[in-house]
Amino acid sequence: MTELLRSRTSLIWFLLVAATVFSWEVGHGVGLHDARHAGTAIIVIAFVKVRFVILDFMEIRHAPMPMRIVGEAWVLIVCTVLIGLFLTAHS
Amino acid sequence: MPGEEGVWVFIFGDMMVFSLFFITFLYYRGQNVELFVTSQTHLNQSFGALNTFFMLTSSWFVAMAVQAARRNLGKFTPILFSLAFGCGFGFAVVKVLEYSEKIRAGITLTTNDFFMYYYIFTGIHFMHVLIGMGVLAVLTRYSWSGEFSAVKIRNLESGASFWHVVDLLWIVLFALLYLIK
Numbered sequence: 001m002t003e004l005l006r007s008r009t010s011l012i013w014f015l016l017v018a019a020t021v022f023s024w025e026v027g028h029g030v031g032l033h034d035a036r037h038a039g040t041a042i043i044v045i046a047f048v049k050v051r052f053v054i055l056d057f058m059e060i061r062h063a064p065m066p067m068r069i070v071g072e073a074w075v076l077i078v079c080t081v082l083i084g085l086f087l088t089a090h091s
Numbered sequence: 092m093p094g095e096e097g098v099w100v101f102i103f104g105d106m107m108v109f110s111l112f113f114i115t116f117l118y119y120r121g122q123n124v125e126l127f128v129t130s131q132t133h134l135n136q137s138f139g140a141l142n143t144f145f146m147l148t149s150s151w152f153v154a155m156a157v158q159a160a161r162r163n164l165g166k167f168t169p170i171l172f173s174l175a176f177g178c179g180f181g182f183a184v185v186k187v188l189e190y191s192e193k194i195r196a197g198i199t200l201t202t203n204d205f206f207m208y209y210y211i212f213t214g215i216h217f218m219h220v221l222i223g224m225g226v227l228a229v230l231t232r233y234s235w236s237g238e239f240s241a242v243k244i245r246n247l248e249s250g251a252s253f254w255h256v257v258d259l260l261w262i263v264l265f266a267l268l269y270l271i272k
Contacts, residue, residue, distance in 0.1 A: 001167055004155050013151035020143050020265075024136075027270035039271040046266035053259045057154045058252050059093045067092060070103070078110045082117055086271065089121030 012056045019049050036090045040083055047079035093157075094249035102256050105219075109260050112215075116208050116267055123204065128272055130205035133198060138189040139269040142182050143261065149178030150258040153227070153251045156234070160244050165237035168247070172234060175254065176227040179220055186217055209268055216260055223257045226250045 004010075023045045025031065032038040054071045055061040061068070092099070120127045156171035193199075193206075200210045230250045233243070 001159075001164065003162075004158055004164070004167070007155075007158065009151060009154045009158065013147060016147045017144065020140065020147065023266065023270055024140055027136075027272070035272040042266050042270045046263050049262050050259045053150060053255055053262070057150050057258070058255045059154075059157075059248075063092050067099070074106060074110070078113065082113055082267075085114065085117035085121060089117070089124050 009056060012052050016049050016052060019045050036087060039086050039090070043079060043083050043086060047075050051075045094245060094252050098249040098252060102252060105256060106260075109263070112212050113263055113267060116212065119204055119208070126203060127205045130203060130209075131269065131272070133193075133196070134209070134269055135189055135192060136269055138185050138192075139265050142185050143265050145178045145182040145185070146258045146261045149175040149182070149227075150255050152178065153254050156230075157244070157247055157251050160234060160239045160247055163239060168234040168237065168239070169231045172227055172231040176224055176231060179224040179227060179254075182220055183217070183224070186213070186220075212264060213268070216257070216264055219257045219260070223254045226253055 023042050026038050026041050026045075029038070032041055051072070054075065055068075058071075060071045152171045152175035156168045156175065159167040159171060198206055200207055227250070230247060234247060239247075
């Protein structure tokens with residue numbers, strides 16, 4: 001069990017929780033005062049978290065290459081489209 | 092490949108549907124940013140953050156449960172699955188509290204566009220959580236013996252992957268509904 005707790009999975013969980021706290025702070029105006037910068041940062045952080053869930057919790061990191069490409073492409077495309085829509089609304 | 096191919100096809104379909112939800116939300120938000128930002132101030136952000144913690148932690152337990160099965164760590168697998176179920180239950184309790192708080196304040200599906208999307212998207216996600224809790228309960232029972240064949244591990248991986256999707260969809264919903272201004 002100690003071996004499991006010390007695994008990469010636990011480190012990823014810790015980073016995901018830390019990233020959530022950081023997003024929360026940014027969402028409450030800490031650091032980035034411009035809503036466009038803060039919103040973009042929040043969306044990017046969310047998709048970095050999603051990427052870790054896909055690669056490490058769902059174990060796509062070691063899955064066949066086509067699956068990994070689909071996973072990575074989904075993250076990249078959806079994240080880019082959402083940032084585009086968000087920034088368009090604020091322009 | 093972890094788990095069954097059919098489960099991955101379902102997961103991909105689900106992720107595509109939610110991608111459309113995310114895009115729809117930001118598109119209509121763009122039509123009336125002020126209304127969406129003002130409405131967002133009525134959300135209880137602590138509930139949202141607490142539920143994110145529940146989701147991330149349950150996913151961590153599920154990932155460890157699968158790893159424990161591969162290492163043949165006996166009862167650790169069902170224990171970790173039941174801990175994940177506990178986090179799912181925590182999420183459900185918080186969600187019910189959150190919905191009741193809104194309804195008591197007179198905020199419903201028809202209040203405005205923001206709350207219509209809020210109720211529909213979090214509601215569909217909540218259905219996923221409830222189905223996922225059913226899956227976790229089955230996995231706990233299925234792994235109870237603490238003995239794991241290759242087929243059993245494959246089935247555990249399939250159920251686990253579904254739960255991780257429930258987690259990742261919430262991560263995006265939390266950012267879009269609760270955090271961006």
